[in-house]
Amino acid sequence: MRLVVVGATGRTGGEIVAEAGGRGHDVVGVATSSDSIEDVRVYPNEKLPELLVEADAVIDFTVPEASRAHAEAVAEAGVPYVVGTTGFEEAGLDALWDASETIPVLKASNFARGVQALLEVVAAGVEALPEYDIELTETHHNGKRDAPSGTANAILDAVDEARETELDRTHGREGDHPREDSEIGVHVRRAGNVRGEHELLLAGNDEVLTLTHRAESRRVFAAGAVDAAEWLVGKAPGWYDFGDAL
Ligand SMILES: NC(=O)c1ccc[n+]([C@@H]2O[C@H](COP(=O)([O-])OP(=O)(O)OC[C@H]3O[C@@H](n4cnc5c(N)ncnc54)[C@H](OP(=O)(O)O)[C@@H]3O)[C@@H](O)[C@H]2O)c1
Structure with a gap:
């Protein structure tokens, strides 16, 4: 599966890139600046809409204000969306609920x-x-x-x-x-x-x-997030939690 990891340079995002790559997924990363980790190219945030064209799923572990904006772009592209970001105010959650009307959104505050x-x-x-x-x-x-x-x-x-x-x-x-x-x-x-x-x-x-x-390492969150993305592909638009994927 072609997977876009948003927040790829972060503490958890880096683990997700490694986990997904290890399972044989084709991974591209997004962060605020371009970089390269685990041989995976990381693109700046503005490139997200272009990267979504060929994506099968998106995993987002960033900050609430960023995820709120990403939700709109991901919904527009019609791609299943896994969100691990925490700390949302009401408006950010509303953006995710809006997105869940057109795409499957799986949000969990803990993927262990x-x-x-x-x-x-x-x-x-x-x-x-x-x-x-x-x-x-x-x-x-x-x-x-x-x-x-x-x-x-x-x-x-x-x-x-x-x-x-x-x-x-x-x-x-x-x-x-x-x-x-x-x-x-x-x-x-x-x-x-x-x-x-x-x-x-x-x-x-x-x-x-x-x-x-x-949690003894961040790998546990990464493994759960990749499990969730694999499960979410092909699901109907709507709101899902990690329990559904398990
Ligand atoms: N659900 C779970 O199981 C779980 C587990 C662990 C963490 N989390 C949550 O996941 C989030 C990230 O945690 P973390 O510890 O990995 O944080 P972190 O190490 O600070 O990483 C944050 C990542 O988000 C990127 N980012 C920040 N602002 C962005 C923006 N506007 N657009 C695109 N990317 C942006 C950063 O890119 P740059 O470095 O380029 O700025 C970085 O890659 C937090 O909300 C945390 O609570 C959830």
């Missing part, structure tokens, strides 16, 4: 299979322990822009769904701040080169349950 399993386990754990206090901690490398992570938000949504309510998301605590029953604490750490860790803690009745996922 273990995180898909974690979301299911979270729902089961929260349902089984209805009165327990819940706190979420996530850790990422010091270059991550959005906080909390897209995966943290997906876990928080899963907790709300399981509790059938919207818990008050309390981002850190300081000073005189006793915990309310309606709260879920959200704690964000940024340090070093941590690929991504998420821990949900449930405590009550003199016991503690922790559910943790840790």
